[in-house]
Amino acid sequence: MRVAVALLAILLAPIPAVAELLDFSGAEWARIVRHGPWPLPFRADPSNRVSGDADAIALGRTLFFDTRLARDGRLSCATCHDPALGWSEQRARSEGRTTLTRNTPSLLDVRLRRWFGWDGAHDNLWATSLRPILDPREFASDPTAIADLLRGDGKLSACYDRAFGRDIAGVDAETLAIDAAKALAAFQETIDSARTPFDDFRDALDRGDRIAAARLPLAAQRGVRLFVGKGNCAFCHLGPAFTNGEFHSIGIPFFTAEGADGGRHAGIKTLQSSKLTLLGPWNDDPDLAPGTATRHVDPQHRNFGEFRVPGLRDVARTAPYMHDGSLASLRDVVKHYSDLDPDRLHNDGEAILVPLKLSESEIDDLVAFLESLSPTVRTSDASSGPRCN
Amino acid sequence: MRSLASSLVLLLAATGAAEACEPPRLDASTRIDGKRHVLLFRGVPSPPPLNTSFAVEIAVCARDGASVAAPRVDAWMPAHRHGMNYRPSVVARAPGSFRADGLLLHMPGRWEFVFEVGGERLTATQTLD
Ligand SMILES: [Cu+2]
Numbered sequence: 001m002r003v004a005v006a007l008l009a010i011l012l013a014p015i016p017a018v019a020e021l022l023d024f025s026g027a028e029w030a031r032i033v034r035h036g037p038w039p040l041p042f043r044a045d046p047s048n049r050v051s052g053d054a055d056a057i058a059l060g061r062t063l064f065f066d067t068r069l070a071r072d073g074r075l076s077c078a079t080c081h082d083p084a085l086g087w088s089e090q091r092a093r094s095e096g097r098t099t100l101t102r103n104t105p106s107l108l109d110v111r112l113r114r115w116f117g118w119d120g121a122h123d124n125l126w127a128t129s130l131r132p133i134l135d136p137r138e139f140a141s142d143p144t145a146i147a148d149l150l151r152g153d154g155k156l157s158a159c160y161d162r163a164f165g166r167d168i169a170g171v172d173a174e175t176l177a178i179d180a181a182k183a184l185a186a187f188q189e190t191i192d193s194a195r196t197p198f199d200d201f202r203d204a205l206d207r208g209d210r211i212a213a214a215r216l217p218l219a220a221q222r223g224v225r226l227f228v229g230k231g232n233c234a235f236c237h238l239g240p241a242f243t244n245g246e247f248h249s250i251g252i253p254f255f256t257a258e259g260a261d262g263g264r265h266a267g268i269k270t271l272q273s274s275k276l277t278l279l280g281p282w283n284d285d286p287d288l289a290p291g292t293a294t295r296h297v298d299p300q301h302r303n304f305g306e307f308r309v310p311g312l313r314d315v316a317r318t319a320p321y322m323h324d325g326s327l328a329s330l331r332d333v334v335k336h337y338s339d340l341d342p343d344r345l346h347n348d349g350e351a352i353l354v355p356l357k358l359s360e361s362e363i364d365d366l367v368a369f370l371e372s373l374s375p376t377v378r379t380s381d382a383s384s385g386p387r388c389n
Numbered sequence: 390m391r392s393l394a395s396s397l398v399l400l401l402a403a404t405g406a407a408e409a410c411e412p413p414r415l416d417a418s419t420r421i422d423g424k425r426h427v428l429l430f431r432g433v434p435s436p437p438p439l440n441t442s443f444a445v446e447i448a449v450c451a452r453d454g455a456s457v458a459a460p461r462v463d464a465w466m467p468a469h470r471h472g473m474n475y476r477p478s479v480v481a482r483a484p485g486s487f488r489a490d491g492l493l494l495h496m497p498g499r500w501e502f503v504f505e506v507g508g509e510r511l512t513a514t515q516t517l518d
Binding site: 030034234235236238239244245246247292293295296297298300347348349350351352 | 477478
């Protein structure tokens, strides 16, 4: 009913003299509204018993910026996940102790993911957070070193005791490593992206407020129309976070100097051989309810060379783009979709992507829309909250 | 003439072979009338949510009265020519009653549900938005 009234209001209201609003059809209107509301309410992660806990968040925030987590003390999580760059970095491919094969993804809204990493090798945020700590190419640490750090620093120990409600002295190293990862996860769950001009536009359409909707510049409005229409973008970049969370090939080459990056194919293998999944003993949810997707994931031939659909909020701040950081700007990304080579797609005949053959002004419009997914005013971000001291 | 009559009789007999059968009751479900089976199904929740795991309840009977084994359950998007990234698990709950868990439809649009039961393929489409 509200929908119908709002729709009528949009269709019938006289067009105001100054502000311009495109003549969006009912179908376009419905598709646009699907990309909200924003922000989404916080929901604690049932697999992590300290999710949402203030002390755990403070501990996680402290650890995230602490170079002592790395064996040689040169890296912290923030080295690659830089808050000023949407928690990503400018390099195409990350530099740990050696050059990694992939681009650092943004951590904005990371709590909303179903799969983690470009290949979805993890099904939860704490296992994903432990990976770089143990990976010999990154922190190259181990549970004993993590336990020594936590036990040896009075402030961290006190923080741990409060967050986990027990004395750190009685906890073994493996459990401490996983608890540290759970604290890191609790902190990263607070990394939310802020409201944007697009959200104001979307909410105005939802209310049937044409005047407010018309504040979104026309170029961005035309870009939205392409995004939910002829561009087919919204099939994959779906919903409020602009991703369906699944895996596709859009024809980015996956052969590197180091060999092929198997993408989702390799990700499923890693997932299924890990004991740090929602189906394993470290999931704190007795019902194991969130493990449904993990239990049923179905490896397929086309997974080779598929990568996770990235969310697009604040995407203007997280260049370069794609799993290998191979595209430098949003303009390059849109041109990629415009000139796409269907033979490059590794998708077993999936028929969604076609070369869009966009005009220069259509390219401008799509870029203007993508830029409207960034907030215009930046308030303090998650890095500025309390730490353990 | 005689052969025409007998083939007519045969034809009628063949049509009549589509006997009725009644699957276990399943309220607010979609019904598929196959040649050899009748199948009812509904999403849990219903209608199925977009891009979220859900289950499907199924009730099925064979027209010849035989008992039916667990159906294979799948779904795909004909327009996009891709299926799900998940393989549902099916358990029997009572004779003719089954539940499939772990379906996930990751795009809006028209999906075709496919049930394979006793060698017969039964389909029904649903549009998600
Ligand atoms: Cu599709």
